[in-house]
Amino acid sequence: MSAYILRRLWQMLPTLLGVILLVFFLFNWVGGDPAYLLAGKMSNPVQIAEIRAQLGIDKPYYVQLGIFIQQIATFNFGVSWSTGETVSSIISTRMGPSLTVLIPLTILETAIAIALALSIAFIRGSLTDRMVMIACTVGMSVSILVYIIVGQYVFAYQLGLFPVQGWGNNFFENLFRYSALPILIALAVSVAPDLRLFRSFVLDEVNQDYVRTARAKGLSERRIVWVHVLRNASIPIITHVMANLPALLIGAFLIERFFGIPGIGREIILAVERSDFPVIKAITIYVAIVTMIFNLLTDLLYQAVDPRIKLK
Secondary structure: OHHHHHHHHHHHHHHHHHHHHHHHHHHHHHOOOHHHHHHOOOOOHHHHHHHHHHHOOOOOHHHHHHHHHHHHHHOOOOEOOOOOOEHHHHHHHHHHHHHHHHHHHHHHHHHHHHHHHHHHHHOOOOHHHHHHHHHHHHHHHOOHHHHHHHHHHHHHHHOOOOOOOOOOOOHHHHHHHHOHHHHHHHHHHHHHHHHHHHHHHHHHHHOOHHHHHHHHOOOOHHHHHHHHHHHHHHHHHHHHHHHHHHHHHHOOHHHHHHHOOOOHHHHHHHHHHHOOHHHHHHHHHHHHHHHHHHHHHHHHHHHHHOOOOOOO
């Protein structure tokens, strides 16, 4: 196990280097000159030269690349070009609100989708099964903007059950007051595609030979589905869930923007609008690193769920 982990960590280095080179290339050759963006329309060549010197983009590219790698190694991306706040402070302070919304959302949508997928397995092919799939298709066809606007108007403005926007300093107030409606709206959007996907995973297992053998032995349908089928269907479910976990680090862009949640997703939108490259580059690199780590954890979870899987 330890040898496998070390080997995988070693294999991550070329991938990380490729990501670093790609990000550096995009922001230096494709992203344009940030000095002109920061100087504004009423700038002159002297101001442009001073800004380029302050940002360090007047140095040769190999020097800039070395500085970029050093920033990644030390987790120090300097300060925001637009606000002057350190990038590490921006990430640490904005991550909490995003996770307050997205962690409960991920747990709820996964649990609900798995429970519904297994329940539908009992009545597969029935009218109820078809109606649920039609409802999922309709739900997936509606834009998240519609859910947000209707949810805010009905539940917040008309009924007054939730605040339209806001965020406080108390964790439980944020979780149960300000995050409740965003979580409910995000659930309405995300449960439908997850249910359709998990249902296909479950139905693939229901038709396997071991299920027919279990039925022949007299096991109840409930035990077959909730124990044997769930265990074997958990491999693709784990793959899907773990692949989506890095998205927790970039927040829910529209949810945070419309509900005034000071999360990392809202900060990314502001950074893009301001051409705040240090913030964008830092978050891009962090998400790439976390994605590779979660891929490793996914392989380890495979063996924990099914000991027949060998890590080589």
